Amino acid sequence: MREGDNMKQKTCRGRVSRLTAGLAAASLIFSTAACSSGSGASAPSGSAGGKKWQGKALTVCSWGGAIQAAQKKTIFDKFAEKYGCTVAEDTDPSPAKVKAAVQANNMEVDVWDVDTDFAFRGEKQNLFEKIDFSVVKKDGLISNFITDYSVPSECSAICISWNTDKFSEQNHPKTWKEFFDTAKYPGSRTLYSNPMSMLEAVLMADGVDKGKLYPLDVDRAFAFLTKHKKDVQTFWDSGSQSVQLVSSGDNPLGELWAGRVIKAKEEGQPVDYDPNQAIITADSWVIGKGSKNVEMANDFIAFATSAQIVADYAVEYPGNAPCNNNAYKLMTSEQVGKLASSPEKIKNQVYYDVKWWVENYDSVYQRFQDWKMK
Amino acid sequence: MLWFFTILIVLFLILPVMIIIPMSFSASRYLEFPPPGFSTQWYQAFFGNPQWVNALKISVELAVLTTVLSLVLGILAAEGLSKSEFRGKDTIIEIFMMPMLVPGIIVGIAIYRFEAEISLASTFSGLLIAHTLMAVPFVIRTVLSNLIGLNPNYELASRSLGAGRLTTFFRVTVPIIKPAIFSGAMFAFATSFDEIIVTQFLCGIRITTLPKRIWDGLNQQLDPTITAIAAIVIVIISLVMVLSNSKTLFGREPRSVPQEETDLDDT
Amino acid sequence: MPRDMEIALKNTKVAQKEKEPRGRSFFRPWMLILPPAAFFAVFFIWPLVQILAMSFTGPQSGLTLASYAKFFSSPVYLKVIATTFRISLVVTLVCLVLGYPVAYAMTVCSKRVCCLLTIAVLIPFWTSLLVRTYAWMILLQSNGVVNNILKSLGLIRQPLPLMHNELGIYIGMIHILLPYMILSLYPVMKGINRDLILASRTLGAKKGYTFLHVFVPLSMPGVSCGSILVFVMSIGYYITPSLLGGTKDIMISQAIQVQVNKLMNWPFASAISIVLLAFTYGILYLSKKVMHVQKLW
Numbered sequence: 001m002r003e004g005d006n007m008k009q010k011t012c013r014g015r016v017s018r019l020t021a022g023l024a025a026a027s028l029i030f031s032t033a034a035c036s037s038g039s040g041a042s043a044p045s046g047s048a049g050g051k052k053w054q055g056k057a058l059t060v061c062s063w064g065g066a067i068q069a070a071q072k073k074t075i076f077d078k079f080a081e082k083y084g085c086t087v088a089e090d091t092d093p094s095p096a097k098v099k100a101a102v103q104a105n106n107m108e109v110d111v112w113d114v115d116t117d118f119a120f121r122g123e124k125q126n127l128f129e130k131i132d133f134s135v136v137k138k139d140g141l142i143s144n145f146i147t148d149y150s151v152p153s154e155c156s157a158i159c160i161s162w163n164t165d166k167f168s169e170q171n172h173p174k175t176w177k178e179f180f181d182t183a184k185y186p187g188s189r190t191l192y193s194n195p196m197s198m199l200e201a202v203l204m205a206d207g208v209d210k211g212k213l214y215p216l217d218v219d220r221a222f223a224f225l226t227k228h229k230k231d232v233q234t235f236w237d238s239g240s241q242s243v244q245l246v247s248s249g250d251n252p253l254g255e256l257w258a259g260r261v262i263k264a265k266e267e268g269q270p271v272d273y274d275p276n277q278a279i280i281t282a283d284s285w286v287i288g289k290g291s292k293n294v295e296m297a298n299d300f301i302a303f304a305t306s307a308q309i310v311a312d313y314a315v316e317y318p319g320n321a322p323c324n325n326n327a328y329k330l331m332t333s334e335q336v337g338k339l340a341s342s343p344e345k346i347k348n349q350v351y352y353d354v355k356w357w358v359e360n361y362d363s364v365y366q367r368f369q370d371w372k373m374k
Numbered sequence: 375m376l377w378f379f380t381i382l383i384v385l386f387l388i389l390p391v392m393i394i395i396p397m398s399f400s401a402s403r404y405l406e407f408p409p410p411g412f413s414t415q416w417y418q419a420f421f422g423n424p425q426w427v428n429a430l431k432i433s434v435e436l437a438v439l440t441t442v443l444s445l446v447l448g449i450l451a452a453e454g455l456s457k458s459e460f461r462g463k464d465t466i467i468e469i470f471m472m473p474m475l476v477p478g479i480i481v482g483i484a485i486y487r488f489e490a491e492i493s494l495a496s497t498f499s500g501l502l503i504a505h506t507l508m509a510v511p512f513v514i515r516t517v518l519s520n521l522i523g524l525n526p527n528y529e530l531a532s533r534s535l536g537a538g539r540l541t542t543f544f545r546v547t548v549p550i551i552k553p554a555i556f557s558g559a560m561f562a563f564a565t566s567f568d569e570i571i572v573t574q575f576l577c578g579i580r581i582t583t584l585p586k587r588i589w590d591g592l593n594q595q596l597d598p599t600i601t602a603i604a605a606i607v608i609v610i611i612s613l614v615m616v617l618s619n620s621k622t623l624f625g626r627e628p629r630s631v632p633q634e635e636t637d638l639d640d641t
Numbered sequence: 642m643p644r645d646m647e648i649a650l651k652n653t654k655v656a657q658k659e660k661e662p663r664g665r666s667f668f669r670p671w672m673l674i675l676p677p678a679a680f681f682a683v684f685f686i687w688p689l690v691q692i693l694a695m696s697f698t699g700p701q702s703g704l705t706l707a708s709y710a711k712f713f714s715s716p717v718y719l720k721v722i723a724t725t726f727r728i729s730l731v732v733t734l735v736c737l738v739l740g741y742p743v744a745y746a747m748t749v750c751s752k753r754v755c756c757l758l759t760i761a762v763l764i765p766f767w768t769s770l771l772v773r774t775y776a777w778m779i780l781l782q783s784n785g786v787v788n789n790i791l792k793s794l795g796l797i798r799q800p801l802p803l804m805h806n807e808l809g810i811y812i813g814m815i816h817i818l819l820p821y822m823i824l825s826l827y828p829v830m831k832g833i834n835r836d837l838i839l840a841s842r843t844l845g846a847k848k849g850y851t852f853l854h855v856f857v858p859l860s861m862p863g864v865s866c867g868s869i870l871v872f873v874m875s876i877g878y879y880i881t882p883s884l885l886g887g888t889k890d891i892m893i894s895q896a897i898q899v900q901v902n903k904l905m906n907w908p909f910a911s912a913i914s915i916v917l918l919a920f921t922y923g924i925l926y927l928s929k930k931v932m933h934v935q936k937l938w
Binding site: 064065091092096100101103104106108237240241244247248264269 | 403404405486487489490491493495496497575578580590592593597
């Protein structure tokens with residue numbers, strides 16, 4: 001059995017060496033992995049030139065789809081051209097993602113295009129860098145939506161929309177009251193799975209004057225919703241889903257973003273919208289806490305909110321409305337007419353009260369969530 | 375009757391998947407079936423967009439490394455568990471099975487929080503660790519049940535004939551449990567390649583997997599680009615499976631293959 | 642078995658008995674478990690413990706049961722648990738009913754057919770869950786494929802509501818989980834000793850009787866293993882239900898997801914997670930007691 005013992009020792013040694021080899025291999029995996037994760041999109045060191053951010057890269061996270069395509073064309077590419085940098089793009093600027101990046105101390109996105117209410121809420125959670133207002137000009141920007149940490153990027157309209165195979169330009173609900181009138185307009189409804197803007201619509205449907213909405217009577221809104229819950233088949237979560245629900249006829253009536261509807265209509269989908277009684281919410285530019293390009297980010301935001309750029313974007317994507325009132329002066333009346341919201345249309349629309357929502361968002365959203373599950 | 379039922383169920387399984395292939399050549403950018411016209415635009419959109427291609431690349435790399443790592447860890451665990459008896463062994467096994475059973479969203483938040491703390495979130499290594507965790511149970515599950523059913527005499531014989539533990543393991547055990555290792559590897563690869571719930575927490579802008587892109591696509595815009603890559607994956611999988619079984623499928627009907635030593639791995 | 646090998650075996654047994662307890666090797670098989678166990682402890686158990694800890698935190702510092710109180714005081718969440726339970730149960734039963742004959746067919750058919758069936762089961766298994774859900778959306782929406790076919794056949798006038806309701810959830814989830822059931826049933830059925838069937842038949846039992854009284858009982862380990870796997874997996878589902886379901890039937894993972902992504906209320910999300918986890922393991926424990934399941938793997 002001596003030989004066996006020898007064998008054993010040998011294989012023992014063999015095992016050790018293989019083990020270390022295995023460890024080395026494992027650490028190699030990790031290190032190469034780290035490498036491949038580190039070497040992301042490095043900015044091409046472009047042709048020489050005295051532009052301010054020559055060779056730098058800015059990362060912007062926006063909403064994807066048609067919105068971001070329009071932003072790329074009218075904002076990102078123009079900014080890159082002017083400053084000699086590149087603009088890397090990401091999509092889905094969700095609160096969880098911003099918070100994740102801050103917690104991980106790994107802010108890869110410099111500028112985020114977020115919901116304005118989140119811009120307000122995130123400020124409390126210390127998720128953003130302060131805006132440098134010596135660079136970014138407040139002139140013309142809708143003042144309700146400005147904070148120390150954010151400026152509005154655009155306004156969007158939540159509005160009544162319908163499937164054109166089921167309803168028509170003449171025969172469709174024109175007010176939220178009619179929207180919930182199933183006797184007159186049969187079929188199921190889809191609502192945005194977000195109490196913000198929905199409660200406003202509901203209260204208007206219940207007869208509250210648009211000037212007297214705030215502070216919202218939440219109890220009354222939920223009472224009304226409960227009464228009509230059976231007519232609401234779905235609560236949509238994403239813009240793509242909302243258009244699909246209405247255009248497929250699954251839910252011939254919906255509370256949708258005008259921008260999505262306009263885009264889908266252009267592409268031949270059987271959907272349309274009415275700007276009347278639309279609730280105007282906003283998106284905001286913010287700079288992620290820990291961004292390594294804060295100065296460039298401020299330049300970007302200043303650029304993106306300047307009147308001319310805002311006007312160009314609004315022409316490209318008329319589904320939303322400019323956040324900079326000076327932009328209207330730079331547009332033809334025909335171009336303004338296409339917008340979901342304008343100084344003319346706003347008379348029959350309502351700006352949401354972001355301050356009220358910041359105070360009440362969590363509790364109302366929780367309540368909505370609970371109500372939905374009841 | 376049995377066959378009628380079986381065919382119906384198989385159609386139920388396979389048709390919804392196959393419908394993706396004609397959809398991927400649709401000329402419409404909305405969900406319409408039958409497609410209103412033929413177009414390769416979604417393939418162009420996929421391969422023309424570095425974000426999609428990059429996501430595909432990362433997903434493949436990740437799945438391969440996950441498979442390797444989870445095989446190493448899974449086989450170690452299975453080998454150790456099958457060869458030893460101790461109190462609490464069942465508990466250990468159950469812990470190893472947990473990632474398969476704990477709802478994905480919980481695993482997602484838990485790992486995400488932890489990795490964020492140690493700066494691993496939104497990195498490739500962070501994803502690799504998470505995917506490996508999700509994949510290891512499948513490897514252990516297949517390999518362990520195979521090892522337990524294994525006739526110990528073969529290993530003992532090998533040892534007594536002078537082979538060391540490692541030699542025995544690689545020359546005797548591994549060949550016998552190869553099918554289990556293979557199926558464990560398949561599960562591991564599939565787990566990683568398809569994982570979305572945990573992944574969505576851990577992806578960063580530079581590190582995004584294919585399912586995460588698809589998920590974003592579904593959310594942002596019901597964009598048929600995803601059908602293009604899905605169709606490619608479906609065709610590849612089908613081809614691989616048909617080819618790897620070509621002998622059985624296209625060869626002459628089995629000449630009742632002698633049972634060889636396959637009795638070894640009956641459980 | 643060759644003669645020399647038998648001798649070798651005998652020797653080994655003796656040698657083992659003599660040597661192993663005081664072998665010079667410091668190696669013991671259980672040590673192999675250490676690396677994976679360490680990996681799990683660091684990257685899985687510890688994070689889960691942190692989630693547990695977080696569920697006892699609130700906006701203020703210090704420990705609190707507020708999240709749990711909120712959960713259990715609200716009938717809504719108990720209802721969500723009930724919904725989750727109901728959906729998972731139905732999905733499991735249907736998967737079993739659909740999967741059993743397929744797995745059985747796989748064991749009785751020729752090798753070639755069996756191979757084809759395996760491929761048919763594995764292709765959907767390998768296809769992304771998201772893509773399959775997307776496919777079902779194409780099929781089930783009101784102007785979708787299924788409704789159009791039924792309409793053109795003249796079977797219906799108004800499109801049937803196939804999704805945005807519980808039916809949609811069932812169809813989607815069953816499609817995704819059925820392969821797991823089949824893949825759990827098949828190996829057990831394949832392992833059943835055919836001689837037993839033969840014996841029963843030669844002793845005069847009818848085909849149906851043999852199937853029910855010999856084959857089915859012998860396949861029970863696969864049944865319980867597959868059912869538990871499918872059940873537990875469906876408890877955690879949320880992507881398919883949220884895309885194919887309607888407003889009423891919210892599963893518990895969806896509730897957690899909203900807390901995490903929308904409300905950023907992580908303590909509450911953790912508390913729901915812990916309850917869900919306890920619920921899941923409660924079911925596992927019960928099923929072990931009731932169904933005498935030895936192991937889940």
